[in-house]
Amino acid sequence: MKNADLVMNTAKLIIAAGYKMKEQARQEMAEEDLGGGMFDEAVKRNKDLLTEMILEEIRTTNVLRSAQAKYRFFDEFLFHIVRNKMKIGASQTSFTVKTPLVALTANEAGRIARSFPAILMANATGEAAVDELIVTYPALRELDREYAWFRSMLVAIATEHMSKVAYGVKARA
Known part of the structure; x- marks a missing residue:
């Protein structure tokens, strides 16, 4: 599969996942600490949909399947990268994962990917954010x-997130 096809399929995952939330909803979730309330069912449905889409993309794409x-x-890594959930009020980078690739666990991969939203907010371009992410984690x-x-x-994925997610656009402005 060509790189362009892979990029387009991944971008479709992001768009179809529908993780764009209005700023008011984000603030209400922050007030409720971990979400909860009226958002629980919608978030669970979106997580299930995203998980299914990622697994399907992995099954149908040779390079992703081999990885x-x-x-x-x-x-797990791809799920959290695409999901791009910023936990408001929590430090996403308060841990270090120095584990080499062969010993990396799903939990550690998830932790690395969950640091991505904070890195996206701190950078002006998707390419710069990805460079920082890759340099930070062995x-x-x-x-790479x-x-x-x-x-x-x-x-x-980073470019798509930066153009679509409200908190990223506002922070860079």
């Missing part, structure tokens, strides 16, 4: 060296 077969955490540096498509996929 998942080699690194069992890959779907396991991602190894993935191993898979030629990895960085371009993350840049496409």
